[in-house]
Amino acid sequence: MLPGLRTTHDWTTYVDPDHVRQVREDLSHWQGDSLEHLVLEVLAYALDEAVHGSTRAVHVRRHDDGSWSVQDDGRGTDTRLDARGVPVVKPVMATPDLRFFDAGSDEVLADGFRRSGMSVVTAASAWLVHENRRDDGAWRTRYESGLPVGDPESIEPDGTSGTLVRFLPDPSLVSLEGAGQVGALCRGAAAGHAVDLTIDDAAGS
16 A cells, blocks of 8 residues: 555555444444445546546446446546555545545535435445456456455556446345435436546436
């Protein structure tokens, strides 16, 4: 990792097991027990990139296996080289977003609840896959019950950049009753952003 580097996350560690456990034990406090809120948490990161002009298109999709994905065409998740020259992907998935856990930001998402960060989505998922494509490489990491399964693996670049997050909400922790509201909420979240948002018909569009 990259000791001493702090952006929106602390790069000292790739995973914070205590943080993940605490979130899983009290998901309702972070609105992580609501499917629609989890999708909005992922979408918020793509919209952050849209504000800076690096993301122009976002696709939200519900898959046949019950998982959901948010894919954008931005720069990909921040990736830097450590002292050995090994790529280190920004630890957004299993460490707290410092804007919301340390600073106590009052940012509210389209469902009216406070934003808490991507780690809440990872913690609330039976599994989550984070695929990161950048100009200098591409990587994929799988998480189960909030924790990574192995290290990020290099994948074949395809000439594109962007981020894909696909997750299966843990049905023992998350209510799926709001699935029909996802489309409208995502459109509300994207309103005012210069981004082309598409939503799969099964996602309530």
